[in-house]
Structure formats: structure tokens, C-alpha cells
Amino acid sequence: MLNLKTTPHQPQRFPIFLLFLLLCSFLTYPEAAKHSASPEAKALLGFQSKADVRNRLGFSQNTTSHFCDWKGVTCYQQNVVRLIIEDLHLGGVFPPNTLSLLHQIRVLSLQNNSLTGPIPDLSALVNLKSLYLDHNFFTGSFPPSILSFHRIRTVDLSYNNLTGSIPTSLASLDRLYYLRLDWNRFNGTIPPLNQSSLKTFNISGNNLTGAIPVTQALLRFGFSSFSWNPGLCGEIIHKECHPRPHFFGPVAAVAPPPKVILGQSAQVHGVELGQPSSKKHKRTAVIIGFSTGVFVLVGSLLCFVMAVRKQKDGKQSTAVNESDDAAATAQAAAAIQMEQENELEEKVKRVQGMHVAKSGNLAFCAGEAQLYTLDQLMRASAELLGRGNMGSTYKAVLDNRLIVTVKRLDSGKLAATTKEAYEQHMESVGALRHPNLVPLRAYFQAGEERLLIYDYQPNGSLFSLIHGSKSTRAKPLHWTSCLKIAEDVAQGLAYIHQAWRLVHGNLKSSNVLLGPDFEACLTDYCLAALAASSTLTDQDPDSIACKPPETRGSGSTHQATSKSDVYAFGVLLLELLTGKSPSKHPVLAPDEMVHWLRSSREDDGVDKERLGMLLxxxxACLSCSEQRPTMWQVLKMLQEIKEAVVMEDGELDPHSGMP
Structure with a gap:
């Protein structure tokens, strides 16, 4: 039966919260539309449309958020002043007329994003100070638009596929602080850079030729800044530019390096590219006159020798017995003297630890110039620098005044490996090239003898800097020095881990050396793979304190991993902050670490907040293995600390650390 009962009509009520949301959307839509319609937002969206093929950025015009809140974007007064998009592997191209519309941008970093194609014209970015485009796949020639950045301080185009010559007008960028063009395909010569502001420089891994200009700026950089360019020569890399001519024919000489007066600015228009013709004629006349004099002198000497020989032949019959006796006596005396000298030399070599078997040759790492031989290395004067877990280290001064560091590995502390396995490992280690690694130049193996040859670092180790010498007591380093050194070490470790899937295995302050500009450089890296298991267990207390707990137990394999490198970095950072040796670090809770840090420094004026960030x-590095960050993440933490300080303290380039 149907229910025909009716109910009075009730009006439908519109939910109040839906009305509120609708009202908010109407109020915020014009603001969102205004943000997405701004030229700078369009520039960012245009870049994303071509560069971000994997949709990693997340920029969108259909959002209520301001473009200044997008990933990697930093604004000042509604203008983009910094765009840092790194390690996202975007995979697209760098489209023109996109980021070049961000007229107020000062820092542009697109490192490690697998971008391809040419670099677009960026000449409209008149305020740009720092440009980082390394670890991509850009092709084409050197972008001329970079030279319009009159205020530029930092240029990093390394690890791309750029061709052509390096523009000489780079020398006119008088504020240039950081220049890296390594691992491209540049050819031609090096411009005469002489900016006193230049602190970081690397052009290795190209096809550059000719003599390196001898300028005050370039003299500050070592061989590693120019390596893997077989055609380069000159005083800076100790390679002769005028090889001696062959006996049966002339050899084309390499042009001499352009001389720049030390302390003088090397402007483009100030470098003479040629000499007047009158000077060339004068030079030719001098050469002809000199050659004539040489021929006359040689002829005179020949005549004199012939006259002496005739006179000697006349007297030879009467003095043959006397000369034979004298010759025999002189020969015997010379033999005795030579034997005594050899014995003395062998004793010195034994004392110095450099007496090794000479069967075999030095193996130079790929791309390295063969500047010396094994015999020259053995004749070098050696000075013991120290003894470590793997062997002894010496400073060797060769006949050509080249100074190298020689590490003699202790055969009793090495694991049993074949000659081929040793050579393969050392080739991998020798291929590592980074500003914060002491480069391995060559190695030697004969029987049980194994030598490693590195660049000599004149400023000592980080251990000496932190703890001082026996006669002096070092003070705790300023927090900015701690940050700089920590970032340098993190850069080197991240490179080893990320690019080559290797590990250091023995990180400690004595294995961090200070380069010419007091940059921190890692040494003895990747040698733990050669060590015997007994070497890893029998170590001094400080070395043991640098090892993570998971590698100390009796049931562990003691194998070095990237996680153990991160732990050792945490110990090193504490050593930097407190000045205390690793074996003297107490096991404390995180909140107690702050009090220990302050009491260790004994400095009332210390910046506690910033030290706390480093702590x-x-x-984080000293946490358990599962919770430890990667070295790349640690590097990012340090860079974020530096950028935070930059935002607080004013105009400071966050990538260079210089005002």
C-alpha cells in the first residue's frame, strides 16, 4: 500500500563551508593568475617545458603559490635573483629566451642535470655573478655571451662538450674568481689570464696546445690545473717548449710563452700579438752573425786539436811505459773512488728508505706527461715526511728541481694481489681528477716494491694545522675556516663516491693536505682496497676512532664503504671544531655535544649558532649506518649552511665564499 502522506516543503540549505571555499577561490584566483602571468614566471615555465622532460621541477601555472616559492628559486623584491637547480637529471635542452629573461638573476646553477644542445645567449643577464653549468652535455663553442657579464666572478662550464678556442677576452674579466673549463674539447692556446682575484682555475682534459703564459695568476696553480692536455708546455708544468733538434733534420719549435710582467694586469688590448718587421730583420742579422762566429770558433778548435795530436805522437815512443803506469794507477784510483761513492749512495738510500729494485719502469697515469724516469727518481734527494698504516712517505727533489711526493707501500701490509689487479686498480685511482684530491701521477711495481708518486703539497697537513707542532699549541680554527675545509673535504669525497663508485677508506686529518691556496686536498685515497686484513685491525687509537662501530667488531669484515667514509668525515668535523684528537672524543648524547664543543673551544666570542649547525x-654523520646520509647529502647540508650565512651577512657569493 502506497504511503500518500505528504511533508511540508523544506528549502535546500547550501553548506556554509562550500560557500567559504568558493569565495576564497574567487579572491585568490586573480592573485594566482597575476603570478603565473608575470614575465619571470613565464620564463621559468618556458625553461621547464623544454628542459624538464622527466617532470622533476614541478613548476605549474595552475597553482596558488608564488613562483618565488618554486623549487630552487630565490627572489628579492619579487625578482628572481638566484636559481639553483642541481642534480635532478632533467634530460632536456637549455631553451633560448627563457632564463635569459631573468634580468636580476645573480647566481645560475644547473649542475649535473644531463642537459644537451648548445648554451643559449645569456648576454641580457647583466647582473649575473656566478654561472655553473658543469656535468651536462652541452655542445658547440664557447658561448660569447658570457663575456658580456662584466660583473661575473664565477664561470663553471666543466664536463661538457664545448669546442673551439678559449677567448682571450676572458682576461678582461677583472673580477673573475672561479674559472673551470675542464673536460671539454677546447683547442688552441691559453689566454694570458693575470687577474689577482683568480683563486680557482682548471682547464684540464682538453686539446689545448702551446706554451702556458707565465703570469702571476697562472703561476699559483699546479700541474693538475693543466693536465690531460698533451700539447701544452712551458715553465709552469716543467715541460720544455723547445725540444732539441734531431741530428738529421730540424724540428719545428713551439712558440715561446707570452711574457707578462708580474703584477701587471693582462688586458686584451695590452698583449702584443706581433713584432714590427724591422725587429724581425734585426733578429735575423743577429742569428746569422752568431752562427758565423760559432763556425769560426769550431774551425779554430779543430786546428788546435790537430796540432796537439801531432806533438803528442812525436813524444809517444819515449813515454809509453810511463803513460801506461800512470793510466793504470789513475784507473785503479777511479775504480776505488767510484766503488766508495756507490757504497755511500746505497747507504743513504737505505737510510732514506728509497732503495728499491730498478727492474722495470714508472707507469704514468693516463694523460700524464713523462717528466722523469725511474733512475732520476732514485737519484733524487729524499726526505722522510712520515710513516702511516700503508707505508712511508717521502719528499723527493729531482735533478730538474721538480718536487714530488713518493709513497712506498709496505709489502707486509698489502693483500696478495696479481700484478694485473694492482695495475688495474692504480689506473682507476690515477684517473681521479678533482681540485680537492692530490693527483696520483705515476706508480711503480717490481716484485714486492710498490711506489706511488703524487704532487707535493707545500703547506703541510690538516693535522698540523689543527694541532700545531711540538713547539707551538694551535688554537681552535674559526668557524668559517672549519666550514671551508669541511666543504673541500666533502667535495672530494662526494666526487669519489658519486662519479667513480670508489671509497677513500682511510680518511683522517693527516691524510688531508693543504694545497697552494690552502685548499683541503685528500691523499692516500682508495688504497684501503690493497691492504691486508691485519693492517685494518692493527692501527693507532686515532685511526681506530675514525672507523665506524660496524667495522670494529670481531665478526665484521672491516671492509671500507661509503658509509664508513661518512662516519670518518663526522669524526674529522668534530676534530676541526674542537681541536681534539679523534681518540679523545667522548661518546655523548647530541644535546651534551653542544656543551662539550663550547668547553673545548674556550672562546667566549664564538658564533654559537653557526657552530651548532656544523655540529x-x-x-648526522656519526649516527648508525642506516641513518647516515650520503656524502652528497652532507655536501648539500654544508652548502645550505653557507647560503644561510650569505643571506644573513649580505653580499657574498654562496658558491665561492668570497665577498
Whole structure:
């Protein structure tokens, strides 16, 4: 039966919260539309449309958020002043007329994003100070638009596929602080860079030729800044530019390096590219006159020798017995003297630890110039620098005044490996090239003898800097020095881990050396793979304190991993902050670490907040293995600390650390 009962009509009520949301959308839509319609937002979206093929950025015009809140974007007064998009492997191209519309941008970093194609014209970015485009796949020639950045301080185009010559007008960028063009395909010569502001420089891994200009700026950089360019020569890399001519024919000489007066600015228009013709004629006349004089002198000497020989032949019959006796006596005396000298030399070599078997030759790493032989190395004067877990280290001064560091590995502390396995490992280690690694130049193996040859670092080790010498007591380093050194070490470790899937295995302050500009450089890296298991267990207390707990137990394999490198970095950071040796670090809770840090420094004026940020990084590195960050993440933490300080303290380039 149907229910025909009716109910009075009730009006439908519109939910109040839906009305509120609708009203908010109407109010915020014009603001969102205004943000997405701004020229700078369009520039960012245009870049994303071509560069971000994997949709990693997340930029969108259909959002209520301001473009200044997008990933990697930093604004000042509604203008983009910094765009840092790194390690996202975007995979697209760098489209023109996109980021070049960000007229107020000062820092542009697109490192490690697998971008391809040419670099677009960026000449409209008149305020740009720092440009980082390394670890991509850009092709084409050197972008001329970079030279319009009159205020530029930093250029990093390394690890691309750029061709052509390096423009000489780079020398006119008088504020240039950081220049890296390594691992491209540049050819031609090096411009005469002489900016006193230049602190970081690397052009290795190209096809550059000719003599390196001898300028005050370029003299500050070592061989590693120019390596893997077989055609380069000159005083800076100790390679002769005028090889001696062959006996049966002339050899084309390499042009001499352009001389620049030390202390003088090398402007483009100030470098003479040629000499007047009158000077050339004068030079030719001098050469002809000199050659004539040489021929006359040689003829005179020949005549004199013939006259002496005739006179000697006349007297030879009467003095043959006397000369034979004298010759025999002189020969015997010379033999005795030579034997005594050899014995003395062998004793010195034994004392110095450099007496090794000479069967075999030095193996130079790929791309390295063969500047010396094994015999020259053995004749070098050696000075013991120290003894470590793997062997002894010496400073060797060769006949050509080249100074190298020689590490003699202790055969009793090495694991049993074949000659081929040793050579393969050393080739991998020798291929590592980074500003924060001491480069391995050559190695030697004969029987049980194994030598490693590195660049000599004149400023000592980080251990000496932190702890001082026996006669002096070092003070705790300023927090900015701690940050700089920590970032340098993190850069080197991240490179080893990320690019080559290797590990250091023995990170400690004595294995961090200070380069010519007091940059921190890692040494003895990747040698732990050659060590015997007994070497890893029998170590001094400081070395043991640098090892993570998971590698100390009796049931562990003691194998070095990237995680153990991170732990050792945390110990090193504590050593930097407190000045205390690793074996003297107490086991404390994180909140107690702050009090220990302050009491260790004994400095009332210390910046406690910033030291606390560095301490947090150290604590993260010292956590259990599963919770430890990667070295790349640690590097990012340190860079974020530096950028935060930059935002607080004013105009400071966050990538260079210079005002």
C-alpha cells in the first residue's frame, strides 16, 4: 500500500563551508593568475617545458603559490635573483629566451642535470655573478655571451662538450674568481689570464696546445690545473717548449710563452700579438752573425786539436811505459773512488728508505706527461715526511728541481694481489681528477716494491694545522675556516663516491693536505682496497676512532664503504671544531655535544649558532649506518649552511665564499 502522506516543503540549505571555499577561490584566483602571468614566471615555465622532460621541477601555472616559492628559486623584491637547480637529471635542452629573461638573476646553477644542445645567449643577464653549468652535455663553442657579464666572478662550464678556442677576452674579466673549463674539447692556446682575484682555475682534459703564459695568476696553480692536455708546455708544468733538434733534420719549435710582467694586469688590448718587421730583420742579422762566429770558433778548435795530436805522437815512443803506469794507477784510483761513492749512495738510500729494485719502469697515469724516469727518481734527494698504516712517505727533489711526493707501500701490509689487479686498480685511482684530491701521477711495481708518486703539497697537513707542532699549541680554527675545509673535504669525497663508485677508506686529518691556496686536498685515497686484513685491525687509537662501530667488531669484515667514509668525515668535523684528537672524543648524547664543543673551544666570542649547525652535520654523520646520509647529502647540508650565512651577512657569493 502506497504511503500518500505528504511533508511540508523544506528549502535546500547550501553548506556554509562550500560557500567559504568558493569565495576564497574567487579572491585568490586573480592573485594566482597575476603570478603565473608575470614575465619571470613565464620564463621559468618556458625553461621547464623544454628542459624538464622527466617532470622533476614541478613548476605549474595552475597553482596558488608564488613562483618565488618554486623549487630552487630565490627572489628579492619579487625578482628572481638566484636559481639553483642541481642534480635532478632533467634530460632536456637549455631553451633560448627563457632564463635569459631573468634580468636580476645573480647566481645560475644547473649542475649535473644531463642537459644537451648548445648554451643559449645569456648576454641580457647583466647582473649575473656566478654561472655553473658543469656535468651536462652541452655542445658547440664557447658561448660569447658570457663575456658580456662584466660583473661575473664565477664561470663553471666543466664536463661538457664545448669546442673551439678559449677567448682571450676572458682576461678582461677583472673580477673573475672561479674559472673551470675542464673536460671539454677546447683547442688552441691559453689566454694570458693575470687577474689577482683568480683563486680557482682548471682547464684540464682538453686539446689545448702551446706554451702556458707565465703570469702571476697562472703561476699559483699546479700541474693538475693543466693536465690531460698533451700539447701544452712551458715553465709552469716543467715541460720544455723547445725540444732539441734531431741530428738529421730540424724540428719545428713551439712558440715561446707570452711574457707578462708580474703584477701587471693582462688586458686584451695590452698583449702584443706581433713584432714590427724591422725587429724581425734585426733578429735575423743577429742569428746569422752568431752562427758565423760559432763556425769560426769550431774551425779554430779543430786546428788546435790537430796540432796537439801531432806533438803528442812525436813524444809517444819515449813515454809509453810511463803513460801506461800512470793510466793504470789513475784507473785503479777511479775504480776505488767510484766503488766508495756507490757504497755511500746505497747507504743513504737505505737510510732514506728509497732503495728499491730498478727492474722495470714508472707507469704514468693516463694523460700524464713523462717528466722523469725511474733512475732520476732514485737519484733524487729524499726526505722522510712520515710513516702511516700503508707505508712511508717521502719528499723527493729531482735533478730538474721538480718536487714530488713518493709513497712506498709496505709489502707486509698489502693483500696478495696479481700484478694485473694492482695495475688495474692504480689506473682507476690515477684517473681521479678533482681540485680537492692530490693527483696520483705515476706508480711503480717490481716484485714486492710498490711506489706511488703524487704532487707535493707545500703547506703541510690538516693535522698540523689543527694541532700545531711540538713547539707551538694551535688554537681552535674559526668557524668559517672549519666550514671551508669541511666543504673541500666533502667535495672530494662526494666526487669519489658519486662519479667513480670508489671509497677513500682511510680518511683522517693527516691524510688531508693543504694545497697552494690552502685548499683541503685528500691523499692516500682508495688504497684501503690493497691492504691486508691485519693492517685494518692493527692501527693507532686515532685511526681506530675514525672507523665506524660496524667495522670494529670481531665478526665484521672491516671492509671500507661509503658509509664508513661518512662516519670518518663526522669524526674529522668534530676534530676541526674542537681541536681534539679523534681518540679523545667522548661518546655523548647530541644535546651534551653542544656543551662539550663550547668547553673545548674556550672562546667566549664564538658564533654559537653557526657552530651548532656544523655540529648537527657531524652528529648526522656519526649516527648508525642506516641513518647516515650520503656524502652528497652532507655536501648539500654544508652548502645550505653557507647560503644561510650569505643571506644573513649580505653580499657574498654562496658558491665561492668570497665577498
Amino acid at each position: 648537527e652535520v657531524a652528529v
